[in-house]
Amino acid sequence: MNYCSDCGATVSLKIPENDERMRFVCDTCGMIHYQNPKIVAGVLxxxxxxxxxxxxxxxxxxxxxxxxxGFMENGETTDQAAAREAHEEANATLRDLRLYTVISVPHVSHVHVIYRCELVSDDFAPGVESLETRLFHEHEIPWDELAFHTVRKTLECFFHDRKQGVFPVHNLAFTIALPT
Amino acid sequence: MNYCSDCGATVSLKIPENDERMRFVCDTCGMIHYQNPKIVAGVLxxxxxxxxxxxxxxxxxxxxxxxxxGFMENGETTDQAAAREAHEEANATLRDLRLYTVISVPHVSHVHVIYRCELVSDDFAPGVESLETRLFHEHEIPWDELAFHTVRKTLECFFHDRKQGVFPVHNLAFTIALPT
Ligand SMILES: [Zn+2]
Ligand SMILES: [Zn+2]
Structure with missing residues (x-):
């Protein structure tokens, strides 16, 4: 961030009064520009x-x-965001969405919110952000070619829970050691 | 938003290519400025x-x-954010945080993430954002003087669940009819 989105003047990084964190503060109008984590909503x-x-x-x-x-949009609920992403990326029609994993990824300031649900039909297909969409049995999962840790963890939780026959909500965090 | 936070030029509301929503797009550098829901983290x-x-x-x-x-900050996990807010607003020391309610409030683009936890001692006190901090029995809750629907709902869930002795995670949404 270099300029105030409200008045167009330059901003500086400083700790505002009654605050404890560095923020982008407008040098002219004084507006404090907060930056907050984003929610990634999805479905299993x-x-x-x-x-x-x-x-x-x-x-x-x-x-x-x-x-x-994908990223939750303003004006949505978390389950609406998850269903929209499934539609956009896989043309998938879902039912019976239930909250399943809530995983913080603090080094990128994301929170992944994944719903477990039923895929209603075999009528699915790649959207513009997908090369391919496919159903996998547990033994077919491409564990070495998964895109994100949160995807791996959600799949691990699911195959474990399925053996027990219960699917509690899992709240987790991925923390990595950043270079010092 | 009036100006590009990257280059300082004016922005316009338009639907970018391959998108379906109105975004603020820089008239000069073309940067798309996405706006996303915020997480409010807290504790019961x-x-x-x-x-x-x-x-x-x-x-x-x-x-x-x-x-x-309060609002979750970049670099935090959801439970860290909840514990920080309890410390800032009530100087409260907590233990055994467990995810309890996840409530979307789409008309303001917030998601409230509330943890159930144990308050470790009676040594708590108002922070700068609180006038008063107090423990309440169920029959003492000031139902007509609660600040937010999400607070009311979380308390209702808790007193109901306590009677059953089980505390599942509750995923809810508050939708209001906006004026047309
Ligand atoms: Zn300004
Ligand atoms: Zn620009």
Whole structure:
């Protein structure tokens, strides 16, 4: 951030009064420009014994497999965002969405919110952000070609929970050691 | 938003190529400025039979009672954000945080993420954003003086679940009819 989105003047990084963090503050109008984590909403959609994955047609992680997911938009609920992403990336029609994993990824300031749901039909197909959409049995999952840790973790939770027959909500965090 | 935060030129509201929504797009450098929902993280902290509420010293809803909660910051996990807010607003020390309610509020593009936890001691006190901090038994809750629907709903879930002795994660949405 270089300029104030409100008045167009330059901004500086400083700690505002009564605050403890560095913020972008407008040098002219004084507006404080807060920056906050983003929600990535997605689905683990299940058809019989199989789960739906998409192969990414976009950066980052082009060509790797993922759950349908993307940034939540203003004006949506989390489940609406998850269903929209499944429609956009896989033309998938879903039912019975239930909150399943909530995973913080603090080094990129994302929170992944993944719903478990039923994929209603075999009538799905890649959207513009997918190269390929496919159903996988557990033994077919391309574990070495998954796009994100949160996708791997959600799949691990699911195959574990399915053996137990119960699907609690999992709240997790991925923390990595940043270079010092 | 009036100006590009990257180059300082004016922006216009338009639908970018391969998109379906109106965005602020820079008239000069072409940068698309996405706007996304914010996470409000908070706690329902329990001490014996009682729960902790704060009376707000800030707008909106000055003077009304709330759970300690506030905007999640970049670089945090959801539970870290919830614990930080409890410390800032009530100087509360917590343990055993468990995800409890995840409530979308789409008309303001917020998602409230509330943890149920144990309040470790009676040593709590108002922070700068609180007029008063107090423990309440169920029959003492000021239902008509609560600041937010999400606070009311989380308290209702808790007192209901406590009678059953189980505390599942509740995923809800508040939708209001906007004027047409
Ligand atoms: Zn300004
Ligand atoms: Zn620009």
């Amino acid at each position: 959609s299940v058809r019989g014994e199989q789960v739906l994955l998409c192969r990414r047609a976009i950066a980052p992680r082009y060509g790797l497999w993922t759950l349908p997911a | 902290s329990v001490r014996g039979e009682q729960v902790l509420l704060c009376r707000r010293a800030i707008a909106p809803r000055y003077g009304l009672w709330t759970l300690p909660a």
